[in-house]
Amino acid sequence: xxxxxxxxxxxxxxxxxxxxxxxxxxxxxxxxxxxxxxxxxxxxxxxxxxxxxxxxxxxxxxxxxxxxxxxxxxxxxxxxxxxxxxxxxxxxxxxxxxxxxxxxxxxxxxxxxxxxxxxxxxxxxxxxxxxxxxxxxxxxxxxxxxxxxxxxxxxxxxxxxxxxxxxxxxxxxxxxxxxxxxxxxxxxxxxxxxxxxxxxxxxxxxxxxxxxxxxxxxxxxxxx
Numbered sequence: 001x002x003x004x005x006x007x008x009x010x011x012x013x014x015x016x017x018x019x020x021x022x023x024x025x026x027x028x029x030x031x032x033x034x035x036x037x038x039x040x041x042x043x044x045x046x047x048x049x050x051x052x053x054x055x056x057x058x059x060x061x062x063x064x065x066x067x068x069x070x071x072x073x074x075x076x077x078x079x080x081x082x083x084x085x086x087x088x089x090x091x092x093x094x095x096x097x098x099x100x101x102x103x104x105x106x107x108x109x110x111x112x113x114x115x116x117x118x119x120x121x122x123x124x125x126x127x128x129x130x131x132x133x134x135x136x137x138x139x140x141x142x143x144x145x146x147x148x149x150x151x152x153x154x155x156x157x158x159x160x161x162x163x164x165x166x167x168x169x170x171x172x173x174x175x176x177x178x179x180x181x182x183x184x185x186x187x188x189x190x191x192x193x194x195x196x197x198x199x200x201x202x203x204x205x206x207x208x209x210x211x212x213x214x215x216x217x218x219x220x221x222x223x224x
Contacts, residue, residue, distance in 0.1 A: 059155050059222040063165040068127030068189050075223035076193030077165075079112045080156050083217045108201040108210040112218065119192040130187040131168045134194055146170065150184050152197070153219040165220045167195075173204055180207040195220060 058070050071077075083089045083102050092101040092109075102110040121137055123129035132144045150169035153162060167184040174180050180203060185196040199214060201207035 059224075060160070060163070062163045063154055063222070065128040065131070065149075065166045065168075065186070068130075069125050071188055071190040072223060073190050073192070076114055076116055076191050077188060077195060077223060078221045079114055079195060079197070079218065080221050081112065081218045083110065083213060086213050086217055089213065104201075104206075104210055104213075106202065106206045106210075108199065108206055110210070110214060111198045112196075114193060114195050116191075116193045118187055118194050121187060122189045122192050125189060127186060127189050128168070130189045131185060131194075134185055134187045135168070135170065142170065150182075152184065152215060154222065156219045156221055167197075175204070180204050182207065182211060191223070 063070070079100070081100065081102070084091050088105040089102055090104075092103050094100050098113055098115070100112045102112075104110075118130075118134070121130060121133045123133060132147065135142045135144070135147060147168040147170055150167045151164040152167060154165035155163055165186070167186045169182055169184045171182045172178040172180060179200060181198065181200045183196060183198045185194060187194040197214065197218065199207065199210055201210050
């Protein structure tokens with residue numbers, strides 16, 4: 001079955017939502033001195049063609065943080081999921097204020113969102129630094145040393161070799177006294193758009209199982 005591809009275009013509201021998720025990790029105070037992403041209406045972006053940009057070549061290999069500059073400016077990446085095909089998972093809502101929300105019968109929840117107009121947070125040509133700036137915007141107290149590399153599937157073509165796209169992840173464990181949560185985020189510097197995937201579960205064991213489901217059934221789709 002083909003992935004159900006959705007584009008979410010949203011402004012700073014999307015960033016605020018991450019703060020709610022990060023609250024489970026005890027990091028929920030945005031930096032008031034940080035530049036605010038420009039607001040925008042939720043509209044479909046007009047496809048653009050960048051001279052010399054080979055979208056197929058970009059989609060046909062892994063996209064580590066160091067390779068963010070290979071994306072074209074303009075169209076953001078999108079997120080596709082068929083998580084609802086996994087027993088226990090169901091869709092709570094799709095496209096509500098730019099968010100897709102899933103719930104699992106064991107109490108886990110997953111939120112997926114793509115946001116645009118993130119230019120004020122972008123460190124030109126550096127997706128790693130841009131992503132750290134995104135986390136810092138959400139909470140100035142986040143120590144960048146606590147952000148761990150993570151990856152999701154890059155592309156949706158099941159008949160082609162699978163590739164991965166690198167994210168940075170903030171994780172919390174029940175051992176710390178917090179609710180087990182993992183937030184994977186990446187600010188793509190060239191298109192000035194971000195993706196975040198947040199997963200919260202009742203305990204570490206259910207989080208590990210749910211994360212495996214997400215890694216198997218959710219994909220980040222490059223612009224075509």
